[in-house]
Amino acid sequence: MATVLCDSGTHEVPSGAGLVLSPADTERVTGWALKPEGMCRDELCVKLMPVMRQGERIDVAAFWRHLGNPVASDRAGATWVLGSGPDERQSALAGLVAPDFALPDLAGKVHRLSDYRGQKVFLTTWASW
Amino acid sequence: MWQDLQDCLFDAPFTVIAVAEEGRGAEQARPWIEQARPGYPCLIDSEHRVSALYGMVNVPQCVWIDEQGVIVRPPETAGSTDHFRKMDQATRTMAPEDVAARLAARTAYFQAVRDWVRTGKHALPADAARARLPVITGEMAQADALFRLGLHLRRLGQEDEAAECFAEASRLHPESWCIFRDAQVLEPSGFAGGAGFWERVNALGDKPFYKPPSF
Numbered sequence: 001m002a003t004v005l006c007d008s009g010t011h012e013v014p015s016g017a018g019l020v021l022s023p024a025d026t027e028r029v030t031g032w033a034l035k036p037e038g039m040c041r042d043e044l045c046v047k048l049m050p051v052m053r054q055g056e057r058i059d060v061a062a063f064w065r066h067l068g069n070p071v072a073s074d075r076a077g078a079t080w081v082l083g084s085g086p087d088e089r090q091s092a093l094a095g096l097v098a099p100d101f102a103l104p105d106l107a108g109k110v111h112r113l114s115d116y117r118g119q120k121v122f123l124t125t126w127a128s129w
Numbered sequence: 130m131w132q133d134l135q136d137c138l139f140d141a142p143f144t145v146i147a148v149a150e151e152g153r154g155a156e157q158a159r160p161w162i163e164q165a166r167p168g169y170p171c172l173i174d175s176e177h178r179v180s181a182l183y184g185m186v187n188v189p190q191c192v193w194i195d196e197q198g199v200i201v202r203p204p205e206t207a208g209s210t211d212h213f214r215k216m217d218q219a220t221r222t223m224a225p226e227d228v229a230a231r232l233a234a235r236t237a238y239f240q241a242v243r244d245w246v247r248t249g250k251h252a253l254p255a256d257a258a259r260a261r262l263p264v265i266t267g268e269m270a271q272a273d274a275l276f277r278l279g280l281h282l283r284r285l286g287q288e289d290e291a292a293e294c295f296a297e298a299s300r301l302h303p304e305s306w307c308i309f310r311d312a313q314v315l316e317p318s319g320f321a322g323g324a325g326f327w328e329r330v331n332a333l334g335d336k337p338f339y340k341p342p343s344f
Contacts, residue, residue, distance in 0.1 A: 003281075005176075005277055005278070005281060068267075069270070070267070070270045070271040070273070070274040071274065072271070072274040072275045072277070072278040072294070073278070074278065074282060074287070074290055075290065079278060079281055079282065079285075081274040081275075081277050081278045081281075082274075083270055083271070083273055083274035083277070084181075084270065085267070085270055086265040086266055086267050086269065086270045089181075089182070089184075089265045089270065090262075090264070090265045092182075093183070093184065093200075093203075093262050093263075093265070094259060094262065096199050096200045096255055096258055096259065097198055097199060097200075098192065098194045098198050098199065098200050099182040099183065101178055101179060101182060103148065103172040103173060103174050103178070103179070104155075104172065104173055105170060105171060105172055105173065106155055106158070106159055106162055106163075106171070106173065111146070111170050111172055113146070113194075113198075114198065116144055116146065117196070117197070117198050118142060118196050119142040119143055119144050119196060120141070120142060120143045120144075120193070120194070120195055120196060120245070120246050121143075121144055121145075121146055121193075121194040122131075122134065122143070122144070122145045122146070122191060122193060122194075122242055123146050123148070123179075123183075123191060123192045123193075123194055124131065124145065124146070124147050124148070124189050124190070124191035124192075124207045125147075125148050125149075125150050125174075125179060125180060125185055125188045125189055125190050125191070125207075125307075126147055126148070126149060126150070126188050126189045127149060127150045127151060127158075127188045127307070127310070127311065128149070128151060128157050128158055128160075128161050128319055129151075129157075129310050129311055129313070129315060129319065129320060129321040
């Protein structure tokens with residue numbers, strides 16, 4: 001199995017040469033579904049170029065790069081990171097709505113930034129290092 | 130220091146949310162949090178997700194968010210200053226006047242936060258806030274992906290390959306001290322302040338390590 005890290009979490013997928021997945025695994029990992037018109041998510045569809053297909057399977061790394069998003073993998077192809085591209089991130093910030101996130105505290109309790117709507121929030125980072 | 134802010138604004142609809150950018154995970158942050166006993170949420174971000182989302186490049190950086198969830202001040206230095214750059218390297222001590230100046234800058238910044246919470250002062254109009262947003266480039270996005278991969282590989286014990294990921298991430302996003310420092314081999318004290326850190330700080334020349342906030 002290979003591990004894929006992306007915004008939706010960590011996913012285990014069948015390993016092989018590259019990140020080439022079934023349509024079902026592709027949708028599970030990326031949220032993009034294969035339809036007759038191409039790869040679709042919500043109302044948006046993107047044509048799937050022939051170079052992004054291997055038979056019935058989808059070259060997810062190639063598709064992800066085609067969307068303008070970063071891809072990174074280790075040499076063994078055992079771990080993949082599918083990141084968010086600059087345009088998506090910039091437009092999220094430009095709307096000035098604070099990007100939401102969910103993170104645990106020391107006790108493991110998960111807090112979402114959006115849980116604190118209705119209060120002013122001083123969001124600050126720090127580190128031990 | 131954030132507890133003081135939380136305490137003096139206890140009666141206001143306000144909270145500090147402190148996010149620990151700790152690629153080595155919660156245990157690295159635990160002693161600090163347990164000592165501080167914070168009365169506000171103190172969260173563990175082992176993949177630097179918040180830095181990536183907001184385009185932050187150092188710690189501590191902060192964002193002011195209003196009651197509607199709108200950013201009214203984009204990422205800026207949260208009360209720290211560059212006075213540390215003048216410290217005696219042998220003793221790691223600062224001159225009293227630098228300590229005083231640093232404290233004064235921090236006090237002024239936290240007063241600004243209190244003014245914002247009480248009166249709305251210092252909140253930027255949308256256009257001004259937008260103008261201060263960091264610009265996210267393709268190189269930065271690729272750097273974040275490589276850094277996340279490096280953190281994962283380091284957790285798996287694949288130190289050499291992780292180091293390659295970190296080096297490439299730092300090359301692509303040289304402004305990120307978060308990437309550079311969390312990738313370092315830590316000193317026994319847990320501080321990423323070895324020779325490589327100081328070389329990089331000194332190479333800044335006239336550029337700030339902590340860019341002062343502008344009011």
